[in-house]
Amino acid sequence: xxxxxxxxxxxxxxxxxxxxxxxxxxxxxxxxxxxxxxxxxxxxxxxxxxxxxxxxxxxxxxxxxxxxxxxxxxxxxxxxxxxxxxxxxxxxxxxxxxxxxxxxxxxxxxxxxxxxxxxxxxxxxxxxxxxxxxxxxxxxxxxxxxxxxxxxx
Amino acid sequence: xxxxxxxxxxxxxxxxxxxxxxxxxxxxxxxxxxxxxxxxxxxxxxxxxxxxxxxxxxxxxxxxxxxxxxxxxxxxxxxxxxxxxxxxxxxxxxxxxxxxxxxxxxxxxxxxxxxxxxxxxxxxxxxxxxxxxxxxxxxxxxxxxxxxxxxxxxxxxxxxxxxxxxxxxxxxxxxxxxxxxxxxxxxxxxxxxxxxxxxxxxxxxxxxxxxxxxxxxxxxxxxxxxxxxxxxxxxxxxxxxxxxxxxxxxxxxxxxxxxxxxxxxxxxxxxxxxxxxxxxxxxxxxxxxxxxxxxxxxxxxxxxxxxxxxxxxxxxxxxxxxxxxxxxxxxxxxxxxxxxxxxxxxxxxxxxxxxxxxxxxxxxxxxxxxxxxxxxxxxxxxxxxxxxxxxxxxxxxxxxxxxxxxxxxxxxxxxxxxxxxxxxxxxxxxxxxxxxxxxxxxxxxxxxxxxxxxxxxxxxxxxxxxxxxxxxxxxxxxxxxxxxxxxxxxxxxxxxxxxxxxxxxxxxxxxxxxxxxxxxxxxxxxxxxxxxxxxxxxxxxxxxxxxxxxxxxxxxxxxxxxxxxxxxxxxxxxxxxxxxxxxxxxxxxxxxxxxxxxxxxxxxxxxxxxxxxxxxxxxxxxxxxxxxxxxxxxxxxxxxxxxxxxxxxxxxxxxxxxxxxxxxxxxxxxxxxxxxxxxxxxxxxxxxxxxxxxxxxxxxxxxxxxxxxxxxxxxxxxxxxxxxxxxxxxxxxxxxxxxxxxxxxxxxx
Numbered sequence: 001x002x003x004x005x006x007x008x009x010x011x012x013x014x015x016x017x018x019x020x021x022x023x024x025x026x027x028x029x030x031x032x033x034x035x036x037x038x039x040x041x042x043x044x045x046x047x048x049x050x051x052x053x054x055x056x057x058x059x060x061x062x063x064x065x066x067x068x069x070x071x072x073x074x075x076x077x078x079x080x081x082x083x084x085x086x087x088x089x090x091x092x093x094x095x096x097x098x099x100x101x102x103x104x105x106x107x108x109x110x111x112x113x114x115x116x117x118x119x120x121x122x123x124x125x126x127x128x129x130x131x132x133x134x135x136x137x138x139x140x141x142x143x144x145x146x147x148x149x150x151x152x153x
Numbered sequence: 154x155x156x157x158x159x160x161x162x163x164x165x166x167x168x169x170x171x172x173x174x175x176x177x178x179x180x181x182x183x184x185x186x187x188x189x190x191x192x193x194x195x196x197x198x199x200x201x202x203x204x205x206x207x208x209x210x211x212x213x214x215x216x217x218x219x220x221x222x223x224x225x226x227x228x229x230x231x232x233x234x235x236x237x238x239x240x241x242x243x244x245x246x247x248x249x250x251x252x253x254x255x256x257x258x259x260x261x262x263x264x265x266x267x268x269x270x271x272x273x274x275x276x277x278x279x280x281x282x283x284x285x286x287x288x289x290x291x292x293x294x295x296x297x298x299x300x301x302x303x304x305x306x307x308x309x310x311x312x313x314x315x316x317x318x319x320x321x322x323x324x325x326x327x328x329x330x331x332x333x334x335x336x337x338x339x340x341x342x343x344x345x346x347x348x349x350x351x352x353x354x355x356x357x358x359x360x361x362x363x364x365x366x367x368x369x370x371x372x373x374x375x376x377x378x379x380x381x382x383x384x385x386x387x388x389x390x391x392x393x394x395x396x397x398x399x400x401x402x403x404x405x406x407x408x409x410x411x412x413x414x415x416x417x418x419x420x421x422x423x424x425x426x427x428x429x430x431x432x433x434x435x436x437x438x439x440x441x442x443x444x445x446x447x448x449x450x451x452x453x454x455x456x457x458x459x460x461x462x463x464x465x466x467x468x469x470x471x472x473x474x475x476x477x478x479x480x481x482x483x484x485x486x487x488x489x490x491x492x493x494x495x496x497x498x499x500x501x502x503x504x505x506x507x508x509x510x511x512x513x514x515x516x517x518x519x520x521x522x523x524x525x526x527x528x529x530x531x532x533x534x535x536x537x538x539x540x541x542x543x544x545x546x547x548x549x550x551x552x553x554x555x556x557x558x559x560x561x562x563x564x565x566x567x568x569x570x571x572x573x574x575x576x577x578x579x580x581x582x583x584x585x586x587x588x589x590x591x592x593x594x595x596x597x598x599x600x601x602x603x604x605x606x607x608x609x610x611x612x613x614x615x616x617x618x619x620x621x622x623x624x625x626x627x628x629x630x631x632x633x634x635x636x637x638x639x640x641x642x643x644x645x646x647x648x649x650x651x652x653x654x655x656x657x658x659x660x661x662x663x664x665x666x667x668x669x670x671x672x673x674x675x676x677x678x679x680x681x682x683x684x685x686x687x688x689x690x691x692x693x694x695x696x697x698x699x700x701x702x703x704x705x706x707x708x709x710x711x712x713x714x715x716x717x718x719x720x721x722x723x724x725x726x727x728x729x730x731x732x733x734x735x736x737x738x739x740x741x742x743x744x745x746x747x748x749x750x751x752x753x754x755x756x757x758x759x760x761x762x763x764x765x766x767x768x769x770x771x772x773x774x775x776x777x778x779x780x781x782x783x784x785x786x787x788x789x790x791x792x793x794x795x796x797x798x799x800x801x802x803x804x805x806x807x808x809x810x811x812x813x814x815x816x817x818x819x820x821x822x823x824x825x826x827x828x829x830x831x832x833x834x835x836x837x838x839x840x841x842x843x844x845x846x847x848x849x850x851x852x853x854x855x856x857x858x859x860x861x862x863x864x865x866x867x868x869x870x871x872x873x874x875x876x877x878x879x880x881x882x883x884x885x886x887x888x889x890x891x892x893x894x895x896x897x898x899x900x901x902x
Contacts, residue, residue, distance in 0.1 A: 019454065022452060022454035025453075026452050032393075032395070034400075036528075036529075036609065037838050042838050073395075081389075085393055089388050092382075092804050092808065093392070094385075095224065095808060097223065097392075098576025100391050123846050123847035126846045127845040127847045130527070131527075132527050132579070133223050133577060134814070134815030134819070134844070137811050137851075140846065
């Protein structure tokens with residue numbers, strides 16, 4: 001089976017029902033997406049499939065087809081940050097940080113389809129991403145700040 | 154006291170390279186210098202000047218022995234050392250180091266003394282100092298109790314200062330220029346002519362001399378890093394997916410393990426059939442472990458699937474099988490003389506006042522709660538004939554080492570614990586069942602690294618929970634004032650339970666956690682009594698962010714609020730009137746000021762509630778505003794005021810405060826762990842929802858600095874959160890909810 005992750009093509013030999021998350025983490029060694037619940041309740045595993053935010057714990061690899069996958073590693077790197085990541089660092093959002101890959105991928109997906117979201121739209125888009133540390137007030141602020149940054153760029 | 158204290162701290166700091174100076178604690182063991190663990194492992198050209206600073210040609214390593222569970226502890230520990238060492242903390246290598254007794258935590262034990270935190274009398278302070286002795290003797294290297302900053306505030310800056318002066322002395326030996334002519338800046342000693350000697354080039358000379366210990370800490374006015382916002386060192390990694398947590402670590406040839414242990418916690422496996430699991434793809438082995446079955450496979454997902462396919466017959470759990478039965482055991486002990494554990498507050502004559510006539514009476518209840526950090530429990534263990542290596546996120550590295558030594562039959566010094574970055578804990582990583590399971594499996598796979606990851610379901614059904622508790626409150630009012638306050642709290646003994654697992658022994662005497670957060674509040678009520686009743690040990694329990702105060706904060710403040718309403722007084726004004734501690738009173742006054750408090754009612758469907766709790770030495774007051782629109786409660790805005798004595802980083806403090814308040818409110822809204830057939834029923838986040846972004850209120854956080862002692866802020870935001878919400882719901886709706894979670898009685902929007 002061939003899959004494309006972060007513009008790189010990989011050949012894998014796994015059961016078609018293996019979730020994308022575990023292919024990424026343990027077959028390909030891409031550990032930015034996190035396991036939190038396995039049932040699409042926490043969003044820590046969020047990646048982009050064809051540009052849209054998807055819970056990778058619930059997407060069987062056999063259903064991926066020719067879609068391309070982007071993980072947080074493909075969004076930006078410490079030396080070359082995506083604007084959303086830049087805003088996230090400026091706002092000092094993360095505490096334990098474990099959910100933040102998913103939060104950032106969700107926010108990046110929201111802003112790519114809706115560059116100027118209202119408060120309600122931010123709440124609606126981001127409420128599937130659980131944060132047990134309670135970083136939420138800064139998440140709300142940073143999504144607005146990132147939207148402004150993106151509009152200015 | 155000042156000089157004595159300095160000597161003590163130096164003695165602890167210097168380690169085996171040291172002058173044995175201290176004569177503080179009387180016992181030989183407690184004053185004997187603790188070996189500097191960095192000295193056992195040094196290569197040529199490396200210098201370990203204190204147990205916290207290691208320098209070699211590659212750079213400066215700062216040892217940060219308190220675990221970072223997300224609260225920013227690594228960054229803060231590094232900044233405390235760097236402030237005196239004159240290096241950029243972001244340029245240093247940070248390492249939690251190997252566990253060692255030198256890293257004992259004295260401050261966390263201070264909290265167990267029978268004096269309320271606002272009591273800073275000579276007697277109370279002396280007893281607190283003595284608590285450092287058992288901490289040291291028991292090698293209490295643990296992270297918890299919001300103690301990282303109070304424990305390290307002097308210790309770590311001293312470590313930086315000793316290292317700095319010793320490096321200057323090394324520069325004196327090299328240059329011939331007297332030490333008092335030398336300065337330090339950005340990782341170098343600066344000579345009077347402006348030329349520089351890098352710390353890394355001075356390391357081997359520094360290693361050959363006695364550390365300079367006659368140092369003084371810089372005044373606050375000279376601080377470069379402390380007292381102002383500084384970016385957290387781990388932030389870029391955490392925002393780019395490059396932070397490596399324990400669960401992300403990989404070794405060549407590593408195998409992946411899953412376990413299913415008895416959901417009746419502590420009970421055995423009667424029998425199991427692994428024939429289906431053994432034939433599944435990638436499965437290498439199925440083996441019995443203590444109270445469960447383990448599957449070893451080539452991938453975590455395959456291991457979990459195979460574990461689910463094992464047919465297991467469980468023995469029944471060794472405690473009542475249902476939540477109702479468990480709470481009925483707790484209910485029995487409340488107000489029963491036979492089960493009375495302690496009464497640390499008894500002022501006036503409560504009995505006599507209550508007998509004078511009708512009195513107010515109410516029963517409150519808080520549920521058992523899982524910790525459920527986002528990163529599930531995991532550990533990697535590799536055992537060979539003469540070594541056991543463990544990679545895991547833990548708050549108790551020395552206990553992990555000792556328990557693994559017992560299990561593997563290896564000497565303690567052959568067990569190596571490498572503490573990993575953690576995706577949350579909230580107290581779960583004060584336990585090590587998962588690590589010991591991994592050791593058991595690794596013993597059956599000698600020479601191979603075994604990575605055990607608990608599924609979310611395994612994690613939430615095998616937790617050591619925040620204890621459920623019941624409190625009966627009574628009281629009377631007179632002349633518009635609260636006159637009598639009587640609270641009886643029943644709960645299982647948390648510390649006895651935990652110490653039993655940790656140290657293989659129970660601790661004698663009362664279990665203060667039953668009333669922590671109730672008995673020790675800074676109020677002067679004429680007739681004031683708080684009594685703890687000990688329920689039997691049932692489901693295993695442990696510390697959950699804010700420990701005893703997590704339930705007691707709700708009990709104490711809810712009862713106080715009800716009595717104030719009975720008296721017809723203003724909820725904020727009456728708390729201020731009753732408050733006997735200046736620092737706490739200023740916190741209450743400030744929260745009134747920033748919230749624009751003018752009574753509990755805002756408008757027809759809107760109300761506000763105030764709550765207060767002093768925990769971990771930090772007075773915290775919250776005003777919460779809610780709206781009830783007919784369909785449910787919307788939390789609009791939350792105002793929080795705390796006093797930590799000294800704010801070392803306002804940005805991180807604010808994050809810990811609103812994070813703690815959200816943690817407290819989220820669980821109060823909709824979380825509980827219940828039992829059926831001895832098993833926890835909530836096995837994933839769909840049944841343990843917490844707060845979602847759309848429910849998050851606006852926050853305003855203010856930190857005052859009137860307190861005399863510096864305090865930590867990871868936990869104190871939690872205890873007043875639930876009562877402030879409950880009091881606000883009452884103000885908006887007239888409905889008083891005395892049982893958590895609130896959503897059993899009212900919906901949230």
